[in-house]
Amino acid sequence: QSVLTQPPSVSAAPGQKVTISCSGSSSNIGNNYVSWYQQLPGTAPKLLIYETNKRPSGIPDRFSGSKSGTSATLGITGLQTGDEADYYCGTWDSSLSASVFGTGTKVTVL
Amino acid sequence: QVQLQESGPGLVKPSQTLSLTCTVSGGSVSSGSYYWSWIRQPAGKGLEWIGRVYTRGSTNYNPSLKSRLTVSRDTSKNQFSLKLSSVTAADTAVYYCAREREWEPTIDYWGQGTLVTVSS
16 A cells, blocks of 8 residues: 555647656655656666656656655656556655655556 | 666465565675665556665665565675565565665666566
8 A cells, every 4th residue: 555646547649748646745755855667568667757856867858757745746748659658656755664656657648 | 787687486385485586787785875675566556665775784674564574685696685474465476676776765777577476
C-alpha cells in the first residue's frame, strides 16, 4: 500500500500535453526532493526527473517536474507514441525511514 | 557507466528463503555516497521498495518486510544480496537491484530485473 497517490491513467493525442500528479504528505514529498521514473512495457524503470525538477543527461526537455507543498507533478509536452509507459514518482519518507513510490500512472497516446 | 545484474533461483518454495545477488560493475559497493537497493514489482502492479545497504554497511528496510529481510554486501566480490525468509505466493515478483543516491532520494541505475516465483 503506497503512501504516494497517483491517478491510474492519463491520455492525450500526439503532440498534446499531459500532467501526472503525485500526492503525499509532510513526511515525504513535503520535505524531500521527488524523482520520477518511466517504465516502458517489459523493461526496468528509468530515471526521468531527479531533485524534483532536474533532467538527467539524455532526457528531452519535453519532460518536466515541479512540486507544491505535499504534491508533485510530472509534465510531458509534445506527446509521442514512444511515451506510452507507466510513470512512477518516488521520494524518501522520514516517518517510515524508507524510500517510497507512487501507485503509478499509465500514459496512453490516443 | 554503472551496470547491475541480478542472479538467483527463479523458483522458491513457500516458507523457504528467497536469496538474490546483485553484481555491480562500473561502481563500488564499498565507496562513494550511494546505497545499494532492492525493489520488487508483482506482475501488473506497482513498484515496492524493499531495502538497501549503504557503502559503509548500514541498512534501511521496508517496515512491512523488516522482520523477514536481510540486505548485505560483499565488498570482495563487489556484490550485494537480498535474503527474504518465510516466503509466500505474495512474494512472487520481478526483483530489481539498483543504486540510490545518498544525498537525495533518487535511484539512478537499475538492473534488468529477475522474476522470482514462489510455488510448490
